[in-house]
Amino acid sequence: MKNVTLDELKAIPALQTVPDEQLEWLLANGETIEVEEGTRVFEKGEPLDRTLFMIEGRMRICAEQNGKLREIVVIKPEAITGYLPFSRATNTFGYGEAIEKCRMFRVAKAKIHEAIKLHYELTAAMVHTMTSRVRDFTSQQQQNEKMFALGKLSAGLAHELNNPASAISRGASLLHDQVKRLPALFKEVAALNIAPEKLDKINQILISKTQQTDRPMLNMMQRADAEDDLADWLTEHGIKDYDIAENFAEFSFGPADLEHLHSCTPSPQLDVVLAWMNNYLLQEKMVSDIRESSTRISELVSSVKTFTHMDRDTDKQLLDIHAGLRNTLTMLNYKMRKGNIQVVEDFDLNLPQVKALAGELNQVWTNIIDNAIDAMEPNGSGTLEIRTQLDRHFVCVYIKDNGTGIPEEIQSRVFDPFFTTKDMGKGTGLGLDVVTRIIRQHNGTVKVTSVPGNTEFTVCFPLTDN
Incomplete structure (x- = not known):
């Protein structure tokens, strides 16, 4: 087996600006390994206690999504994977398998911690790798979240359109x-x-x-x-x-x-x-x-058009929040009927309009209402209450369900990126993070209170856009 050389490490783009003496220190504190094609490099759930520098070959990382094993990423030559400085990950989320014979350089987590104290440029290069990985992973997860949402909406819409079309x-x-x-x-x-x-x-x-x-x-x-x-x-x-x-x-x-x-x-x-x-x-x-x-089909098409706001500008406009709420309920109607969920509306129709991006507000209502429907699913039925009212200088929307509730110990984390209680493939943990970012963009607030059988999200928007 040929040991990894300094030149091979310097060929890795992330390490090209690292001084030679720091790379030599890295070489002295790691080891070269070879993995035959088809061999597992690591298994799901193992401690994330090593950093791997891919020199030759390719390795794929697979994880279970929606009950099926899927290829998440392929690690190619000149890539760095495994543990990286300041990462909060503790265990592998999937397994790694060599799809070609691989030659890699492996460094233990303890040595990477030692490098943080000794070698600034090496640490900075690896942190940059980590931030790039997080950015790529976030982009992929956001895309997955959009596809999950689109899949659920399109399935419901197809069913809603199929019924009147068949009737015609x-x-x-x-x-x-x-x-x-x-x-x-x-x-x-x-x-x-x-x-x-x-x-x-x-x-x-x-x-x-x-x-x-x-x-x-x-x-x-x-x-x-x-x-x-x-x-x-x-x-x-x-x-x-x-x-x-x-x-x-x-x-x-x-x-x-x-x-x-x-x-x-x-x-x-x-x-x-x-x-x-x-x-x-x-x-x-x-x-x-x-x-x-035919009227039902026209209403559905109109709801889809209004829901996505294909004919609107990207600037904030004065709008009635009830229109977005009702369009969202129309889009999710099939899922609510399937879950035997009754909707109770208590709308203050005299509310003033708010200045907002209609399409983004619809994302807020969709994420919160869809989560409420999922929370009521184990009960086989449920009641979704949506109330609007004026609270001094704010227009407030209250969305309440009588589902299983959010455990007290995790309520402070539900708005965190990537935090989810759903099974793999059913959610990415970005839905409420999207809600938070959109509400902040509108200078509003979102809060949640929850006990079993009573979970309520409160979304408030200021009447003035400042």
Whole structure:
């Protein structure tokens, strides 16, 4: 095995400005090692007690994310890894494996501590390496956090869009079937000999039922009773198309209405009239369903556009915070329904507008509300309360959940970067750090109080931007 030389250390970019005597000291206090391809250099959870200077070969570091092993980084020649001065890491978060035969220089942690006291330039070079590593890791984790958030929002949005889109497709298909029946029904209706004044009464009943705006909402039992009453009347009059009962009940028809129709069109004409009316009511219902579904899609698209504020400038603007809160709730609606979570809004709609960056405020609401939903998940249900009020010179938003709560011993750390209680792959610990930075950017404050079953985040913004 060829020992690492001074020239090989000097070839490492981070060490190029370190005086030779300090590198020679490093050589005297470390050792050269070789690792065959496929060999583990270290395992997950081992003490981080050595610094490794990669001279030849490559090593990958892998860790478990979301239940799967993933390659985090590949250490290439002229790189430094492992323990670095002033690092607070104590154990390895994954394992290291040689993907090519490697030749490295290894220095024990105790010797690196000794170098801190003896060799300023060497220490400075290694600290610079550490800060670069932290910066790269932070950038990667921020990107992961964005992808996690985007993944959750896109999954919910896809589900929210799929429901009305499917309803439109289904309604259009059924409507097409009903339209195809019109020629035959027209032929049968045209053959009837009904007096014009009776036709006017039939049309009047039909129009009044379809245009009724105060139609009562029936529960399942009430609806079943209404359908049974209509079905009994139809049976008594020899009409066996019981689908008529279901559709007529939805438009608040009752036996008295059928009696009125019967007085206008006695059997067997009544069968034809009811079939024609049933077809008309079905078409009305399908058009209404298609209209509601398309409106829902438009609202979702509008919420997405407003949520991201694609058409806004990057300068702070006066805005109503309730719009952002409601858009965020729309974006997370699927996840809340899945978690059986009830939302209680207590908004002071007379609040003055605040000067803020709307897109960034939406990140604040998304992170806090999403965390609240996750906290209520173990209970199988929950209540999310959102309250707004004016507190002298501040507009305050209170977001409360009845989830598991935040243990008292970690409450002071929840806003720290990279601190998370979630499983690997479910969070990076940057969500509340993002909240803190955005709120500070707006000269506001964010606080949390928590006991099991009652966690409340308080976000306050000043009315003046100074």
